[in-house]
Structure formats: C-alpha cells, structure tokens
Amino acid sequence: xxxxxxxxxxxxxxxxxxxxxxxxxxxxxxxxxxxxxxxxxxxxxxxxxxxxxxxxxxxxxxxxxxxxxxxxxxxxxxxxxxxxxxxxxxxxxxxxxxxxxxxxxxxxxxxxxxxxxxxxxxxxxxxxxxxxxxxxxxxxxxxxxxxxxxxxxxxxxxxxxxxxxxxxxxxxxxxxxxxxxxxxxxxxxxxxxxxxxxxxxxxxxxxxxxxxxxxxxxxxxxxxxxxxxxxxxxxxxxxxxxxxxxxxxxxxxxxxxxxxxxxxxxxxxxxxxxxxxxxxxxxxxxxxxxxxxxxxxxxxxxxxxxxxxxxxxxxxxxxxxxxxxxxxxxxxxxxxxxxxxxxxxxxxxxxxxxxxxxxxxxxxxxxxxxxxxxxxxxxxxxxxxxxxxxxxxxxxxxxxxxxxxxxxxxxxxxxxxxxxxxxxxxxxxxxxxxxxxxxxxxxxxxxxxxxxxxxxxxxxxxxxxxxxxxxxxxxxxxxxxxxxxxxxxxxxxxxxxxxxxxxxxxxxxxxxxxxxxxxxxxxxxxxxxxxxxxxxxxxxxxxxxx
Numbered sequence: 001x002x003x004x005x006x007x008x009x010x011x012x013x014x015x016x017x018x019x020x021x022x023x024x025x026x027x028x029x030x031x032x033x034x035x036x037x038x039x040x041x042x043x044x045x046x047x048x049x050x051x052x053x054x055x056x057x058x059x060x061x062x063x064x065x066x067x068x069x070x071x072x073x074x075x076x077x078x079x080x081x082x083x084x085x086x087x088x089x090x091x092x093x094x095x096x097x098x099x100x101x102x103x104x105x106x107x108x109x110x111x112x113x114x115x116x117x118x119x120x121x122x123x124x125x126x127x128x129x130x131x132x133x134x135x136x137x138x139x140x141x142x143x144x145x146x147x148x149x150x151x152x153x154x155x156x157x158x159x160x161x162x163x164x165x166x167x168x169x170x171x172x173x174x175x176x177x178x179x180x181x182x183x184x185x186x187x188x189x190x191x192x193x194x195x196x197x198x199x200x201x202x203x204x205x206x207x208x209x210x211x212x213x214x215x216x217x218x219x220x221x222x223x224x225x226x227x228x229x230x231x232x233x234x235x236x237x238x239x240x241x242x243x244x245x246x247x248x249x250x251x252x253x254x255x256x257x258x259x260x261x262x263x264x265x266x267x268x269x270x271x272x273x274x275x276x277x278x279x280x281x282x283x284x285x286x287x288x289x290x291x292x293x294x295x296x297x298x299x300x301x302x303x304x305x306x307x308x309x310x311x312x313x314x315x316x317x318x319x320x321x322x323x324x325x326x327x328x329x330x331x332x333x334x335x336x337x338x339x340x341x342x343x344x345x346x347x348x349x350x351x352x353x354x355x356x357x358x359x360x361x362x363x364x365x366x367x368x369x370x371x372x373x374x375x376x377x378x379x380x381x382x383x384x385x386x387x388x389x390x391x392x393x394x395x396x397x398x399x400x401x402x403x404x405x406x407x408x409x410x411x412x413x414x415x416x417x418x419x420x421x422x423x424x425x426x427x428x429x430x431x432x433x434x435x436x437x438x439x440x441x442x443x444x445x446x447x448x449x450x451x452x453x454x455x456x457x458x459x460x461x462x463x464x465x466x467x468x469x470x471x472x473x474x475x476x477x478x479x480x481x482x483x484x485x486x487x488x489x490x491x492x493x494x495x496x497x498x499x500x501x502x503x504x505x506x507x508x509x510x511x512x513x514x515x516x517x518x519x520x521x522x523x524x525x526x527x528x529x530x531x532x533x534x535x536x537x538x539x540x541x542x543x544x545x546x
Contacts, residue, residue, distance in 0.1 A: 207256040216283050219260060222468040223460045224475070228453050229439060231260060271342060288311070288344070288415050289532055293507060296523070300421070301422060302533060308416060308417075322402075336378065339362055372397050383485055384482055388474050413507055418436075450476070457470065458471060501530070
C-alpha cells in the first residue's frame with residue numbers, strides 16, 4: 001500500500017513540474033494531481049481501517065490472556081504480537097496519511113502552476129505575481145509533506161520489523177508451551193507408571209514371604225475386649241488350645257497363621273518382656289511402656305502400636321469402706337493394696353510416698369477371693385473389667401466398686417502396647433509395614449461391630465476353663481467403657497495407634513531416679529523414647545472417628 005502512495009506522490013510532483021513547463025497542459029496536470037491526491041487519500045483510509053482491525057485483534061488476544069482462555073505465556077506473546085501489528089498498521093496509516101497530505105500539497109502546487117501559466121498567458125502581471133507566490137508556497141508545502149511522508153514510511157518500516165519480531169516471539173512462546181505440555185504429559189505418564197509398579201510390587205509382597213509363620217502374639221492376660229483387636233485378626237473361626245491357652249487361625253485368606261497366647265497363669269504370671277527373650281517363636285507381645293523402659297538394658301523391646309490412649313489400670317475399693325478422691329487418700333488410710341508383683345506404677349507410688357511400702361502387697365493373682373473375704377482391701381484392676389464384673393457377676397460381692405485410674409496418678413504409660421524385640425525392627429521391617437496397619441484396621445473394625453468378637457472371647461474363656469470368668473454382657477460393657485472413659489481414641493490427631501515421644505520422655509524422667517535408687521540391673525539410664533517406641537509403621541488414614 002505504501003508503494004502505491006509514494007507512486008501517486010511522485011506522479012503529483014511530476015505534474016507540478018509539467019505545469020511549470022507548459023501552460024497548455026496546466027489544467028490537465030492539475031486535474032491529474034487532484035486525482036492522485038484523492039487516490040492517496042483512499043489508500044490512507046484503507047490503511048486506517050487495517051489499523052483498526054489490527055487493534056481489535058490485539059484487544060482480543062489480550063482478552064484471551066486476561067481470561068485464561070489459552071496458556072498465559074502464549075496469550076501474552078500473541079497479545080504482544082497483535083499489539084505490534086496494530087502499531088505497524090497505525091504506522092502504515094500515518095505514512096499513508098502523510099503521503100496523502102504530500103499528494104494534496106502537490107496537487108495544490110500543480111493548481112498554482114496552472115494559475116501561473118494562465119496568468120502568464122493573459123499577461124496579467126498582478127495575477128502572475130500572486131500565482132508565483134502561491135506556487136512557491138505550494139512547492140514548499142509539497143516538499144515538507146514529502147519529507148514527512150518519507151519519515152512516516154521509515155517509522156512504518158520499523159513498526160513492521162517490530163511486529164515481525166513480536167510474532168516470532170509469540171511463535172517461540174507457543175512452541176515452548178507445546179514442549180512444556182508434552183513434558184508435563186510425559187511426567188504424568190512416568191508418575192502413573194511408577195505408581196503402578198509400586199502397587200504391583202506391593203501386591204506381590206505376601207505376608208507369608210516377610211513375616212514369621214505362624215505369627216505368634218503374646219498377650220498379658222486372659223482373652224478380653226482389651227485384646228479384641230488382636231483376636232479380630234483371626235475372627236470368630238479360630239481354634240482354642242485349652243492346655244496351652246492359645247487361639248489360632250488364618251489371617252484372612254493370606255496364608256499367614258496367627259497364634260495368640262494368653263498371659264497370666266499360662267506364662268507363670270511373668271511379664272511378656274521376659275517371655276520374649278525366653279521363647280524365640282514369639283514375634284509380638286503386649287508390653288506397657290514403663291516395663292519397656294525398665295527392662296531395656298537387658299531385654300530391649302520397641303512398641304509399634306497401641307490401642308490405648310489412656311491405660312485402663314485402676315485401684316478399686318468398696319465405697320462402703322472408703323470415699324477416696326486421690327491416691328494420697330489411699331495412702332493416708334493405711335489400707336492394704338493388692339497388686340501384681342513387678343508393676344512399675346507401684347514403684348512410682350511408693351517411691352514418691354504416695355503409698356507406704358508396708359501397705360502394698362504384690363501377691364495379687366487376679367482372683368477375687370481376698371477382696372471378697374477381707375474387709376477394707378484396695379485392689380488392682382482394669383476399669384474395663386472389674387467394676388462391671390464385681391457389681392454384676394462376682395458371687396459374694398454383687399455391688400458397685402469405686403476406682404481411680406493409675407493414669408491420673410501421673411504414670412502416663414501406654415498399656416499393653418504391641419511390641420517387638422528392638423532388633424527385629426530392621427529384620428522384619430517389610431512384615432511390620434504390612435501387619436501394623438492391619439492391626440489398626442482390626443481395631444476400627446472391632447469398634448464398628450464389637451459383638452461377634454466379644455461373644456467369641458467369652459466362648460474362649462469358657463473353653464479355657466480356668467479361674468477367670470467372663471460374660472457376653474460384661475464384654476459389651478467393657479467396649480462401652482473403653483469409649484466412654486476415653487481410654488481408646490484417635491488421640492486428637494485423627495488416627496489410631498500412635499504414641500507421643502514427649503509423654504514417654506516424661507515417663508523416663510520420673511522412673512529414672514526410681515530404677516537408679518533400686519539398682520534395677522535391667523535399666524539402661526541412657527534409654528530414650530526412640531528406643532522403646534516408633535510410629536513409623538502406622539497408616540495415618542486409619543481412624544476410629546472418636
């Protein structure tokens with residue numbers, strides 16, 4: 001378009017020259033110059049239209065960038081390119097306008113030349129002088145317009161170059177965006193493939209490949225709801241061995257056999273930590289964290305899962321005899337306190353002068369006989385068991401008891417935490433990664449539907465046919481107590497089974513001077529929380545919801 005404008009301008013100037021040279025063709029030259037000017041003006045109008053269209057395109061591209069219709073970088077580059085095009089078109093329009101002005105000036109000069117020729121022909125000196133002045137002015141205006149047109153043309157060329165560069169950048173941005181999209185797609189495909197491989201690998205790991213088979217779990221007492229999550233692993237179809245106090249069966253359809261061993265009289269009333277190192281067949285055992293701290297120097301064990309947030313252990317008494325509100329009240333009463341020998345909480349209460357050593361008796365074996373026969377005794381028990389049984393099932397008593405939780409005395413241990421030998425953490429890591437989440441889920445499944453396992457636990461106790469008794473109603477009450485007393489919960493962090501290192505450190509702090517004073521050989525004064533517990537095998541997505 002600019003070349004046409006310049007051609008028209010050149011034609012107009014040629015007409016001026018012709019007008020000055022020959023009077024006969026002056027009018028025709030003026031007419032031709034006017035036509036050229038009109039053509040240049042039309043070209044300028046067309047250029048302005050193109051500039052408007054380019055500006056609209058730039059606005060559209062910018063709108064796309066603003067609204068996120070296309071990739072931000074590409075849209076921005078497109079907008080820049082369109083803006084540069086608009087600028088170039090505007091420059092073209094300006095050049096065309098300048099050319100039109102030059103052509104108009106040339107036309108006026110041609111007309112002045114024609115007037116001069118006419119005046120000369122007529123011999124009118126005054127008209128000749130005026131025509132000469134007009135011609136000089138017109139020629140000066142034409143020269144100035146031509147100069148402006150040339151400058152505008154240069155600016156238009158520069159704008160066109162910038163537009164081309166902007167378009168190249170837009171093309172580069174589009175290519176880069178395409179490459180980025182391709183890279184993202186490849187990365188997602190790689191991630192999906194890696195996930196699939198991991199799932200395939202995990203699916204290929206069988207419990208029987210990585211766990212001891214049978215997997216033996218040593219509990220600390222007769223079968224009861226406090227152990228229900230462990231019995232849930234087998235379900236209701238397990239087999240009882242009354243002589244050895246075991247319950248055995250397959251874990252689902254995994255091929256892994258689980259053997260659950262009762263504690264108490266079946267292990268000579270010894271702590272499970274001792275059994276661990278006396279019987280290599282035992283893979284897991286119930287060990288409270290205080291006992292784990294006490295024995296770490298000789299029989300180190302590490303807890304991997306706890307069902308109890310608050311221990312259920314209690315001291316209980318006849319409310320007709322006492323109205324205790326604190327453990328200090330028990331100590332001040334002078335009452336005899338029956339407990340299992342070796343209970344760490346008792347060491348704490350005696351060492352801190354809460355109870356008098358002369359008044360504690362470690363001969364308790366779980367039987368209710370002495371509590372019934374002797375007035376004024378205080379006895380160890382579980383909040384989930386004895387209160388209901390003594391009120392509703394123990395012949396010779398059949399009335400309420402009152403109690404205090406040992407936890408509230410400041411001994412915040414984790415009761416019956418499922419533990420392994422510390423050296424087995426690495427040896428059986430793959431097994432623990434699979435079996436611990438199963439235990440978590442079994443605890444959740446039990447609380448969602450406790451009756452089948454509760455009833456089966458009662459049947460097992462009856463098949464064992466020992467001094468310990470139970471009932472289906474008592475087991476149902478135990479489940480309610482575990483929840484209502486806040487003994488079993490998610491612990492405020494949204495999942496079940498974890499332990500708190502600061503809490504265990506607090507336990508170490510209160511027990512260290514006691515064990516040191518007593519000269520406990522199995523105690524390691526350098527023991528740390530990380531020695532006796534780990535949460536690493538827990539699945540944080542498994543929750544009780546309370």
